[in-house]
Amino acid sequence: MTSETRPENLPGYNEVMTAVCSRDNLKRALKRVVQNKGAPGIDGMTTEMLPTHLKEHWIAIKEQLLNGTYRPQAVREVEIPKAGGGVRKLGIPTVLDRFIQQAVMQVLQPIFEPTFSAHSYGFRPGRSAHQAVERAQEYIAQGHRIVVDMDLEKFFDRVNHDKLMSELAKKIHDKKMLKLLRFYLNAGVMAGGLTSPRTEGVPQGGPLSPLLSNIMLNLLDKELERRNLRFVRYADDSNIYVSSRRAGERVMRSVTAFIEKRLKLKVNRKKSAVGTIGERSFLGFCFIGRSMLKRRISPEALERCKQKVRKLTRKRKGMRLELIVENLKEYLTGWINYYGFCQTPSVLEELEMWIRRRLRRIIWLQWKTTARRKAKLMALGINKNRASMTAGSSKGVWRISASPALSVALPRTYFSNLGLPSLVTK
Numbered sequence: 001m002t003s004e005t006r007p008e009n010l011p012g013y014n015e016v017m018t019a020v021c022s023r024d025n026l027k028r029a030l031k032r033v034v035q036n037k038g039a040p041g042i043d044g045m046t047t048e049m050l051p052t053h054l055k056e057h058w059i060a061i062k063e064q065l066l067n068g069t070y071r072p073q074a075v076r077e078v079e080i081p082k083a084g085g086g087v088r089k090l091g092i093p094t095v096l097d098r099f100i101q102q103a104v105m106q107v108l109q110p111i112f113e114p115t116f117s118a119h120s121y122g123f124r125p126g127r128s129a130h131q132a133v134e135r136a137q138e139y140i141a142q143g144h145r146i147v148v149d150m151d152l153e154k155f156f157d158r159v160n161h162d163k164l165m166s167e168l169a170k171k172i173h174d175k176k177m178l179k180l181l182r183f184y185l186n187a188g189v190m191a192g193g194l195t196s197p198r199t200e201g202v203p204q205g206g207p208l209s210p211l212l213s214n215i216m217l218n219l220l221d222k223e224l225e226r227r228n229l230r231f232v233r234y235a236d237d238s239n240i241y242v243s244s245r246r247a248g249e250r251v252m253r254s255v256t257a258f259i260e261k262r263l264k265l266k267v268n269r270k271k272s273a274v275g276t277i278g279e280r281s282f283l284g285f286c287f288i289g290r291s292m293l294k295r296r297i298s299p300e301a302l303e304r305c306k307q308k309v310r311k312l313t314r315k316r317k318g319m320r321l322e323l324i325v326e327n328l329k330e331y332l333t334g335w336i337n338y339y340g341f342c343q344t345p346s347v348l349e350e351l352e353m354w355i356r357r358r359l360r361r362i363i364w365l366q367w368k369t370t371a372r373r374k375a376k377l378m379a380l381g382i383n384k385n386r387a388s389m390t391a392g393s394s395k396g397v398w399r400i401s402a403s404p405a406l407s408v409a410l411p412r413t414y415f416s417n418l419g420l421p422s423l424v425t426k
Helices: 016-020 023-036 050-067 095-115 129-141 161-171 175-186 209-226 245-261 299-312 321-339 345-367 370-379 384-391 404-409 412-418
Strands: 075-081 087-092 146-151 189-191 194-196 230-234 237-242 273-276 285-288 294-297
Touching: 016 050, 016 095, 016 175, 023 050, 023 095, 050 095, 050 175, 095 161, 095 175, 095 209, 129 230, 129 237, 129 285, 146 245, 161 175, 161 209, 209 230, 209 245, 237 245, 245 273, 294 299, 299 321, 299 345, 321 345, 321 412, 345 370, 345 404, 345 412, 370 384, 370 404, 384 404
Parallel strands: 075 189
Antiparallel strands: 075 087, 146 237, 146 273, 189 194, 230 237, 285 294
């Protein structure tokens, strides 16, 4: 994009820092950072403290930004468990640096967004993981049923700073902005009270990280486009769709070579593979069928959901059923907003039945004694003989939770009245 074709609302290449420090841009950045909340960085400042801090110190901070002397503080390293095991390291910037990064991102994103591939969907305005899954489904429906599943090993930890800065400099001629971006890349990491320098990688946890990762991986997108390959990328998760396993193996070798030699990144050979659509999943979904291709929740994603539900529905002494359902509602509402995108409602129906059974198990344990169980069943409309047989049964709690008596006494409506959301849209 030349200066002649640059949209009028974008800053000139040499005016980026001025645009970052504009009043309107800063107001939007502050609003976003305060709304997002989040943990404090190494200085302990919270998002609630940020507006007051800016009132007192912004003039000096702005001067440092405009004359190129501002230095970001180190990020605070935290570890969060990955869904598939292991941990992911996040670098939490101070709230002041999050505010500055957000302001920078708001100016840089419109500059770089037009250069990004139509095949990338992660962390881009107006694009989503669901759209990425739909695009993958289109390729499969066209007959490209072999997946080249590329997994980048510790991508955010391995980004080559010189390579990334070279891409940034193609669109940004403001030397003060380039200097600030280099400082952010090189900002140290504090772990266990010690600060370590960083010579590669983009720490996950700051507002700039997603944009910088897309700028870096846009090089991969353009290479795959040049080869006329059918692919979908969401952040560092890339799937390429081909028509035969032989073609898939060839693509895997050549693309791996490009990633490792040209981008200075590393492909995780243990997690990357060439397989059928039944063997590989994408963003928590897999695909079944041929003439009627459908997306369904991947077995791994379904099992992660069950593990979470098991954790939330363990017997806890003294915990009221209403509180357990409230915790379930909070988790399941977000879960179904994403995975309700599947096209196999029977899977959701089975999961919903299993969750109700987990809750019936809790209720049965809370009723405790045979006499109380019988009385509760009768109060819920079960006749005396069946209530006596069920209450006096020697069967285990899990088997009892699926019994006809409990299913009738504690139907779907009982739990929906408590606030348990339905996973199946009627």
